[in-house]
Amino acid sequence: GAGVSQSPSNKVTEKGKDVELRCDPISGHTALYWYRQSLGQGLEFLIYFQGNSAPDKSGLPSDRFSAERTGGSVSTLTIQRTQQEDSAVYLCASSNSPQRVHNSPLHFGNGTRLTVT
């Protein structure tokens, strides 16, 4: 596709339920990132994929959060037993490999707005 696609655009869930957020990166981009943005806050790094492996998952807030990427393309971020503090916009971005193209910018999707009630 022309850009990074995320689904759903909005998700309302009850506390304690599991949610899955999907990201479809720009074709050919080997690097994929998940960030989250809470109201009035900056973008908080969650996890980075290079291909299907995740060399940096240092930003995942707890073991309730996990992510995977298959076929070097689509990624899914899963939040188990959601809590109200998980409410935020979850943004996915993709880029060329920063090791090969150091000035390669991140291209963001429109995000998934998650509300935990």
Added chain:
Amino acid sequence: GQNIDQPTEMTATEGAIVQINCTYQTSGFNGLFWYQQHAGEAPTFLSYNVLDGLEEKGRFSSFLSRSKGYSYLLLKELQMKDSASYLCAVRDVNTGFQKLVFGTGTRLLVSP
């Protein structure tokens, strides 16, 4: 880790010039990015600096001083559509070369 500071909010008038500052502290600086984010939309890439000096791109310019840990984004001939948040982000080889660490952003309001 990094500490990235930007003013929270700025106001300016249509047609004017505005400068948005960003200061950072990193141990292994390897590039600074500026992004624009309209409310409810995705951040979009504006500029990249890795060497000292000014990078000009149309109405927008970005400056970097590595020795001072300082950058600014300069917006000229402001238009109403420039009302948005402007995010400064830094890449640091010592805390994960691959990721960008973002500041909290500066909300710019352009008035007629």
